[in-house]
Amino acid sequence: MEKGSLSIHSENIFPIIKKWLYSDHDIFVRELVSNASDAITKLKQLSMMNEAKIEENPTFKIDVMLDEASKTITISDNGLGMTDEEIKKYINQIAFSGAEDFLNQYKDKSDKEQIIGHFGLGFYSAFMVAEKVEIHTLSYKKDAQPVIWHCEGGTEFEMKEGTRQTRGTDIILHVGDDGKDFLNEFTLKETLQKYCSFMPYEIYFTVVGKAPETDEEGHVIIEEPKPINTILPLYAKSPSDCTDEEYKEFYRNTFKDFREPLFWIHLNMDYPFNLKGILYFPKFNTEFDSLEGQIKLYNSQVFVADNIKEVIPEFLLLLKGVIDCPDLPLNVSRSFLQNDGFVRKISNYITKKVGDKLNGLFKTERETFEGFWDDINPFIKFGGLKDEKFFESIQKIYLFKTIYDKYVTLDEYLENAEEKKVFYVTDRLLQSQYINLFKAHELNAVILEHSIDTAFISHMEAKNEGVSFTRVDSDLTDHMKESDDSIDPEHIKKVQNDLTGAFKSAVGLEKVTLKIENMKDASIASMMTLSEEARRMQDMMKMYGMGSMG
Ligand code: ADP
Numbered sequence: 001m002e003k004g005s006l007s008i009h010s011e012n013i014f015p016i017i018k019k020w021l022y023s024d025h026d027i028f029v030r031e032l033v034s035n036a037s038d039a040i041t042k043l044k045q046l047s048m049m050n051e052a053k054i055e056e057n058p059t060f061k062i063d064v065m066l067d068e069a070s071k072t073i074t075i076s077d078n079g080l081g082m083t084d085e086e087i088k089k090y091i092n093q094i095a096f097s098g099a100e101d102f103l104n105q106y107k108d109k110s111d112k113e114q115i116i117g118h119f120g121l122g123f124y125s126a127f128m129v130a131e132k133v134e135i136h137t138l139s140y141k142k143d144a145q146p147v148i149w150h151c152e153g154g155t156e157f158e159m160k161e162g163t164r165q166t167r168g169t170d171i172i173l174h175v176g177d178d179g180k181d182f183l184n185e186f187t188l189k190e191t192l193q194k195y196c197s198f199m200p201y202e203i204y205f206t207v208v209g210k211a212p213e214t215d216e217e218g219h220v221i222i223e224e225p226k227p228i229n230t231i232l233p234l235y236a237k238s239p240s241d242c243t244d245e246e247y248k249e250f251y252r253n254t255f256k257d258f259r260e261p262l263f264w265i266h267l268n269m270d271y272p273f274n275l276k277g278i279l280y281f282p283k284f285n286t287e288f289d290s291l292e293g294q295i296k297l298y299n300s301q302v303f304v305a306d307n308i309k310e311v312i313p314e315f316l317l318l319l320k321g322v323i324d325c326p327d328l329p330l331n332v333s334r335s336f337l338q339n340d341g342f343v344r345k346i347s348n349y350i351t352k353k354v355g356d357k358l359n360g361l362f363k364t365e366r367e368t369f370e371g372f373w374d375d376i377n378p379f380i381k382f383g384g385l386k387d388e389k390f391f392e393s394i395q396k397i398y399l400f401k402t403i404y405d406k407y408v409t410l411d412e413y414l415e416n417a418e419e420k421k422v423f424y425v426t427d428r429l430l431q432s433q434y435i436n437l438f439k440a441h442e443l444n445a446v447i448l449e450h451s452i453d454t455a456f457i458s459h460m461e462a463k464n465e466g467v468s469f470t471r472v473d474s475d476l477t478d479h480m481k482e483s484d485d486s487i488d489p490e491h492i493k494k495v496q497n498d499l500t501g502a503f504k505s506a507v508g509l510e511k512v513t514l515k516i517e518n519m520k521d522a523s524i525a526s527m528m529t530l531s532e533e534a535r536r537m538q539d540m541m542k543m544y545g546m547g548s549m550g
């Protein structure tokens with residue numbers, strides 16, 4: 001028997017990292033800026049632990065500089081820097097994470113939520129866009145010497161004495177063909193905003209050599225530099241410290257949606273997992289508005305991806321919101337989650353919170369809830385159809401808008417009904433004749449006009465034993481019928497048979513049954529009804545493209 005360890009040749013593994021590890025080129029921005037952010041966090045923590053001596057009240061910041069002429073992008077921080085030993089350990093050894101090393105070393109003392117790095121591969125994403133990468137760094141350590149490291153994407157690197165005067169690190173990317181898109185000011189800025197909008201240290205973006213803006217008289221406008229990010233995003237604050245205006249502003253800035261959201265849910269949880277975020281219910285307006293939301297997922301204030309199905313239950317993707325969960329089991333490329341029961345727990349928690357909020361609104365602010373109903377009902381119905389648990393939590397608060405413009409729950413509707421039968425309208429215009437008839441007889445009916453209502457009706461029937469839904473143009477209710485003894489039953493039977501025959505030959509179908517009934521309402525001469533069952537059958541056939549029956 002022979003045992004041994006596999007040897008990996010870095011010249012083989014390197015191209016794999018460059019090409020395959022990360023799905024999107026733009027990820028280098030996230031990785032390098034989060035390394036800069038980690039470098040500052042580490043220094044702050046070391047200083048708090050009295051392990052590092054730094055100036056009083058330091059202004060920590062990250063600069064991202066684009067130089068189009070020399071085709072470079074520089075990411076610069078005033079964090080802890082690196083000694084040459086550290087470069088050898090953390091940079092030259094691929095997949096040796098300094099972040100993990102740090103966390104292990106200061107296990108009990110440091111706050112792990114703050115540190116982003118994890119896999120020791122992020123730095124190499126630089127080579128997805130750069131032909132050559134330079135590191136200019138000076139460690140915070142006493143008597144540390146500045147170091148320059150550079151590498152042209154192969155497995156060879158060079159290290160020499162550096163020139164950097166102040167503590168921190170510059171990463172200089174000499175952008176090659178693969179990354180030329182990022183030499184565009186707007187693309188780079190947009191990418192920074194995408195990933196770094198909520199990062200915890202101020203990030204400044206500058207274009208080197210760009211002529212300053214001037215006013216009409218040619219005077220240079222001197223603008224105070226503004227960071228591209230918000231270091232304490234609203235979701236990270238305690239809900240009791242946030243005003244409605246702030247919630248709305250956060251919504252506008254984050255989603256570029258200038259319509260006001262209907263309401264929102266601030267998620268704020270520390271135990272058993274850490275999760276913060278805000279979910280907004282957007283105004284859905286009409287059925288024709290695309291019902292498409294956006295849920296942005298963050299990990300320690302770094303953007304991970306949009307609409308991750310594993311964490312966010314599908315129906316919640318109709319909402320707009322941000323969720324930050326530092327405990328997410330992400331894999332190296334971060335946009336992918338490791339399959340984990342934990343992720344389910346997060347997803348269940350979010351669903352539960354949404355259910356709680358809706359129930360709370362219903363119970364304490366029924367009028368407000370009714371006001372939202374037209375907008376939110378497709379969402380809530382979709383949620384109930386998709387998620388059994390969600391359905392159970394909210395089934396008692398589904399509202400039905402009646403033909404009298406009132407909102408009632410199923411229970412409230414049935415309280416005043418003679419049988420467990422809900423009459424409904426699917427088209428207020430086409431069925432207006434029936435609506436009038438119902439009104440004339442003081443009968444109730446509800447409006448279910450949305451395309452999701454067909455499925456919703458079946459679901460409600462399945463979940464509420466004995467309850468059936470009947471469209472207003474289906475069987476007449478007993479209230480509307482009249483037994484008229486003056487007419488000979490034999491005569492009715494004959495007319496019925498004749499008409500049935502006529503119908504059969506007209507529509508070419510064998511299975512037609514006709515029933516003639518006398519209506520109470522003398523103002524309506526005649527009215528056709530089609531049984532609920534037959535109509536649903538017809539709708540189903542239409543749906544499957546089987547043509548219509550009549
Ligand atoms: P990770 O961040 O997952 O540890 P990276 O490949 O992104 O892995 O970085 C490797 C290591 O290099 C980091 O852990 C850190 O020790 C070091 N490093 C990278 N960038 C910087 C920086 N700007 N300042 C100080 N150290 C850095």
Ligand code: MG
Pocket residue numbers: 031034035116117118120121122123
């Ligand atoms: Mg990193």
